[in-house]
Amino acid sequence: MIRNKLEELLAILTSLLPDIQASADTNMALSTVFQSIEETTDYCNDLGQKCIQHSYSGKLLMQSDLDIILVKFDNYVKSLSEFVNADGFLSS
Numbered sequence: 001m002i003r004n005k006l007e008e009l010l011a012i013l014t015s016l017l018p019d020i021q022a023s024a025d026t027n028m029a030l031s032t033v034f035q036s037i038e039e040t041t042d043y044c045n046d047l048g049q050k051c052i053q054h055s056y057s058g059k060l061l062m063q064s065d066l067d068i069i070l071v072k073f074d075n076y077v078k079s080l081s082e083f084v085n086a087d088g089f090l091s092s
Contacts, residue, residue, distance in 0.1 A: 005073035
């Protein structure tokens, strides 16, 4: 499920028109979302490393953390979709 959300994010980001990617105003508006996505992917990577090293402290805690990550990615998809669709920036 997390992989699907990441693929949705990638599809949205790659569908932005080139003039949006180059626009300073748009970049400022999206920078907060991009920073949040980066922080969440870093956290997701940290969880993966803990699983590989068997240093995670419980199955229920891991499931809770994964659920939180999924909700965050879902919110990013919704935010970016609303922004792109509201401004008509989605390329066809």
